Amino acid sequence: MTKENLWKNYTDEQKKVIFDFAEDYKKYLDSAKTEREFVDLTEKELKKNGFVNINEKSELKKGDKIYFNNRNKNIIAVIVGNDIKSGINMIVSHVDSPRLDLKPNPIMEEEEFALLNTHYYGGIKKYQWAATPLALHGVVFLKNGEKVTLSIGENYDEPVFSMPDILPHLSYNVQDERKARDVIKGEELKLLFGNMPLNDENVNKKIKQFVLDKLKKDYGIEEDDFFTAELEVVPAGKLRDVGLDKSMIGGYGQDDRICAYTSLRALFDIKKTEKTVMIYLTDKEEIGSEGSTSLKSTLPEYVVGKMLSLTEKNYNDQILRETLWNSKALSSDVTAALNPVFKSVHDVENAARLSYGLAFAKYTGSRGKVMANDADAEFIQEIRQIFDKNEIKYQSGGFGKVDEGGGGTVAKFLAYYGIRTVDAGPALLSMHSLFEISSKADLYETYRAYKVFFELD
Numbered sequence: 001m002t003k004e005n006l007w008k009n010y011t012d013e014q015k016k017v018i019f020d021f022a023e024d025y026k027k028y029l030d031s032a033k034t035e036r037e038f039v040d041l042t043e044k045e046l047k048k049n050g051f052v053n054i055n056e057k058s059e060l061k062k063g064d065k066i067y068f069n070n071r072n073k074n075i076i077a078v079i080v081g082n083d084i085k086s087g088i089n090m091i092v093s094h095v096d097s098p099r100l101d102l103k104p105n106p107i108m109e110e111e112e113f114a115l116l117n118t119h120y121y122g123g124i125k126k127y128q129w130a131a132t133p134l135a136l137h138g139v140v141f142l143k144n145g146e147k148v149t150l151s152i153g154e155n156y157d158e159p160v161f162s163m164p165d166i167l168p169h170l171s172y173n174v175q176d177e178r179k180a181r182d183v184i185k186g187e188e189l190k191l192l193f194g195n196m197p198l199n200d201e202n203v204n205k206k207i208k209q210f211v212l213d214k215l216k217k218d219y220g221i222e223e224d225d226f227f228t229a230e231l232e233v234v235p236a237g238k239l240r241d242v243g244l245d246k247s248m249i250g251g252y253g254q255d256d257r258i259c260a261y262t263s264l265r266a267l268f269d270i271k272k273t274e275k276t277v278m279i280y281l282t283d284k285e286e287i288g289s290e291g292s293t294s295l296k297s298t299l300p301e302y303v304v305g306k307m308l309s310l311t312e313k314n315y316n317d318q319i320l321r322e323t324l325w326n327s328k329a330l331s332s333d334v335t336a337a338l339n340p341v342f343k344s345v346h347d348v349e350n351a352a353r354l355s356y357g358l359a360f361a362k363y364t365g366s367r368g369k370v371m372a373n374d375a376d377a378e379f380i381q382e383i384r385q386i387f388d389k390n391e392i393k394y395q396s397g398g399f400g401k402v403d404e405g406g407g408g409t410v411a412k413f414l415a416y417y418g419i420r421t422v423d424a425g426p427a428l429l430s431m432h433s434l435f436e437i438s439s440k441a442d443l444y445e446t447y448r449a450y451k452v453f454f455e456l457d
Contacts, residue, residue, distance in 0.1 A: 001384075002357045002393045006441040007247060021447065022249060022440040026239040028261055029253055033154075033234045034137045035283050038095040038257060039075045042264060042281065043067065046077055049268050054303075060084075060310040068303050073283040073293040076303050077267060081276035084311055085319060087326030088304070089456050090278040090419070091266070092295065092410055093259035093333060094285035097252065098122030098432050100129060100189055100233035102138075106226055107193065109208040114194035116161065118233055120186060122286030123432055127183035129233075132434060133160035134191060138231035140221050148219050153236040160236045161191040191233065235434040242437055247355065249443070254436040256285070258443060259332035259425045266450035276307075277454040285333075285410055295413040300324070325418035328379070330453055331411035332446075334438075335359045335397045337427035345400050352397025352427035355439040358449045359397030361423035366406025373411035375422035383422065383453065390452045393445045397427060424449070 010018070032038035051065040060066070060080050067077040074095065078088075100118040108115050120126060135153025142148060153160040165184070166175050175183060197206035198213065215221040239251030263279045270277065284294035291297065304323055309315045338351040352359035362380065365372025387394055399407050414421040426442035 002395045005353075005355050006357060006393055006445065007355055010441070018440050018444040019246070021444050025258070025261055025443060026249060026251070029251065029257055030238045032095075032257070033135070033151075033253060034099075034232050035073050035096045036139065036230070037137065037151075038260065039069065039072055039281065042075055042077075042260075043069055045264070045268075046075075051077055054078075054306060054310075057310060060307060066307075068306075070299055071293055074281055074299075076278060076280050076299075077264070078276060078278045078307065079267065079270070079273065080307070080311075082274050084276045084304075084307055085323050085326070086275070087323065087328060088276045088278050089273075089454055090280055090327060090329045090414075091259075091263040091332050091450055091453065092280040092282060092329055092414060093263055093425075094256045094282045094295075094410065095260050096122070096283050096286050097234075097255060097257070098124045098286055100134075100191075102136075102226065102229065102231040102233070104227050104229075105223075106231075107208055107211065107223065108190075109205040110190075112195065112197070112207050113192060114207045114211045116191040116193045116233075118189045118191065120189060121232075125180070125433065126186065126189060127180070128433055129189060130163045130165040130184050133162055133236040134233050135160060135236040136231055137234055138229060140219070140225050140229040140231065142220055142225050142228075143222070146220070148221060150219065150231065161193060161233065163189060163191050247441070248437050248439055250435050250437045252434055252436065254428060254438050255334045255431055256332070256425070258334060258428075258438055259446065262443065262447040263332055263450050265447050266454060270451055270454050273455055275454075275457065282410060289410055289413055295410045300414075300417065321418075327417075327419045328456065329411075329414045329419045329421045330424045330450070331373070331409045331414060331421055332425045332450070333409040333411075333423060334425045334428045334431060335361050335423070336399055336407075336431060337429045337437075339429060345404050347398055347401050350396065350398040351400075352395055354427055354429065354437075355441045356395040356427075357393030357442060357445040358424055359395050359427045359442075361397050361399065361409075364399055364406065364408050364411065364423060366408075367403055370406075371408050371412065373409075373415045373421055373423070375411075376420070379420040380422055383424075383456070386452055386456055387449060390448075392449045392452055393441075394424075394449060 032041045051067045054066040064080040103117045106117045140148045194211040198210040235252040242248035242250040282295045284291045289296040337354045363372040363374040429437040
């Protein structure tokens with residue numbers, strides 16, 4: 001177990017490998033700011049690396065590389081081993097992140113401004129989303145069934161969007177006495193979308209009509225089409241190096257795409273495995289794993305059952321249950337890093353630290369371990385031994401002081417099937433913000449750890 005900052009012992013050659021790995025990671029996340037974009041990009045990468053859609057297979061044999069795309073919001077990739085029934089080594093992460101979603105009827109006009117009305121998704125500090133450049137990503141289905149994909153605000157020649165905050169000179173009565181969670185209220189999360197009026201005296205809301213006309217002209221989108229749209233507001237811009245030494249990475253969506261990316265790279269880079277291995281990139285974790293693309297759906301049973309039906313002549317539900325029961329999983333989600341400015345919320349002796357390697361969380365939850373998966377010592381010891389054998393850098397990490405707060409992951413939903421599960425992912429600073437911070441050392445050690453886990457017997 002790591003007891004010191006990893007940078008102390010890396011050679012210059014190792015640092016170069018780590019920094020190069022981080023550059024690839026930044027480019028990947030810059031290209032995938034939503035769960036749809038991440039799944040789409042990942043499907044393309046899987047195909048490049050020889051993976052085939054499971055629906056194209058009539059049987060499975062050892063060495064087959066398959067994937068399953070579930071409604072363009074989560075994706076599962078598998079390398080088939082000797083005997084699927086003996087269990088699957090799976091790494092499960094989520095690719096949704098806190099954000100703002102456009103409401104179904106989002107465009108409004110107030111005081112000669114066109115505004116976009118939003119509904120926040122996941123646990124955010126709402127005030128962080130004001131007075132900052134934002135981009136618009138997503139899909140819109142037109143009345144004729146055509147799908148329009150949007151990404152506005154990422155390139156320098158494109159406009160961005162922003163929520164106007166109150167200037168400090170006038171905020172004393174309206175805002176200054178509010179509690180932090182209400183500095184910006186949910187119904188105040190409205191974005192500037194336009195200010196130019198349509199030159200037509202017969203139109204009442206001229207600003208709104210101008211942007212509607214422009215949407216129609218540029219994208220073919222009409223106002224009613226927002227009802228059949230999924231448009232997400234995310235921070236504009238790219239991931240950046242942080243610190244004079246460039247040892248850290250700052251940017252949006254690292255919770256939990258840092259785990260999704262490292263598990264994908266580990267899957268691509270494993271040399272051989274006797275066990276069947278799987279990465280499972282799920283959706284809707286940030287809102288409690290609800291819905292058909294979440295881990296609380298029956299998708300795990302559906303996909304594993306489909307795999308078994310292509311390998312077992314006498315497939316039945318008991319074989320499915322035994323396969324899941326024999327499986328092992330890392331719930332690969334990020335944890336809270338010890339914050340040097342607000343360290344009072346942490347149990348310093350049990351907090352994960354940046355640049356100390358992959359962080360194990362035996363349990364998450366809140367208060368008395370409520371809503372937690374409490375991993376058994378036998379399973380942790382099994383992983384500990386293989387990590388020590390392969391010189392993986394890892395640490396133990398909690399989620400703050402007892403009764404200070406807490407958080408949850410998908411681990412408990414995996415454990416529901418009897419899958420032996422423990423939380424394991426890198427620590428972040430400023431989690432759920434627009435600019436989360438990770439360590440390049442932790443990023444690389446997480447990749448190494450996941451690669452070794454896939455080789456677990």
